[in-house]
Amino acid sequence: MTKRIEVAGLNAYYGSHKAVEDISMTMEPRSVTAFIGPSGCGKSTFIRTLNRMHELIPGASVDGSVALDGQDLYGSDIDPVAVRRTVGMVFQRPNPFPTMSIYDNVAAGLKLAGIKRKGDLDAIVERSLRGANLWTEVKDRLNKPGAGLSGGQQQRLCIARAIAVEPQVLLMDEPCSALDPISTLAIEDLIALLKERYTIVIVTHNMQQAARVSDKTAFFNLAGPGQPGKLVEIGDTETIFSAPTEESTADYIAGRFG
Structure with a gap:
């Protein structure tokens, strides 16, 4: 079952510096929520709080709550x-494990989870590569290095690796920023398919991409240099792009800043 994400009063810090302030929002199951806003407004920091990757950075901390179907992810x-x-999580740049084959890249998380039987691994690897729309391109070279694929294929391999362990939520931090237009379109098509099974959250600087792939859009901004990023507004993507409530949202979408 895919999960609803509910965030309430969330603040994220790097040491004593507050990077994002008082964010509250809900991300619905089987939908795509896009985060937009100028560089430095906390979008990537915030998305990393949704799976507790933010706290892997020395000195980083979070307060407030992030709940999956009512369960607080920061509970003791x-x-x-x-x-x-x-x-x-799928990151900005494709990051397949460079010394591993295509097969082993997808199977890595499964093996860590204790799945060892080859028949089980084979089935899940194939299912995950099919889910990432990559199977037909790589099925005859599964033992070749994952790093030998093109950039767009590497990103789809990373998506296959992420979905192999059957998450309920898929976070994507600018997944197309390092890709060419054809590969970007392939990822966008894939997102449309994946949202039937996952709650998807994507950070993007591409306004057209946000408009194409998302059901809801959240606009983030900051008052000035050194100030924490804040959620300005969130709503249906069509409304945010055609009739936003806040003037700053309209200015950003129109390209007047950012």
Whole structure:
């Protein structure tokens, strides 16, 4: 079952510096929520709080709550590693494990989870590569290095690796920023398919991409240099792009700043 994400009063820090302030929002199951806003407004910091990757940075901390179907991910009894298995992440640049084959890249998380039987691994690897729309391109070279694929194929391999462990949520931090237009379109098509099974959150600087792939859009901004990023507004993507409530949202979408 895919999960609803509910964030309430969230603040994120790097040491004593507050990077994002008082964010509250809900991200619905089987939908795509896009985060937009100028560089430095906390979008990538915030998305990393949703699967507890932010706290892996020395000195980083979070207060407030992030709940999956009502369960607080920052509760004292919650295992952060289990959170990151439930809430998968795809990063800005494709990062396949360079010394591993295509097959082993996808199987890596499965093996860590204790799945050892080759028949089980084979089935899940194929299913995950099909889910990432990559199987037909790589099925005859599964033992070749993952790093030997094109950039767009590498990113889809990373998506296959993320979905192999069957998360309920998939976070994507600018997944197309390092890709050419054809590869970008392939990822966008894939997002449309994946949202049937996952709650998807994507950070993007591409306004057209946000408009194409997302159901809801959240606009972030900051008052000035050194100030924390804040959520300005969130709403249906069509409304945010055609009739936003806040003037700053309209100015950003129109390209007047950022």
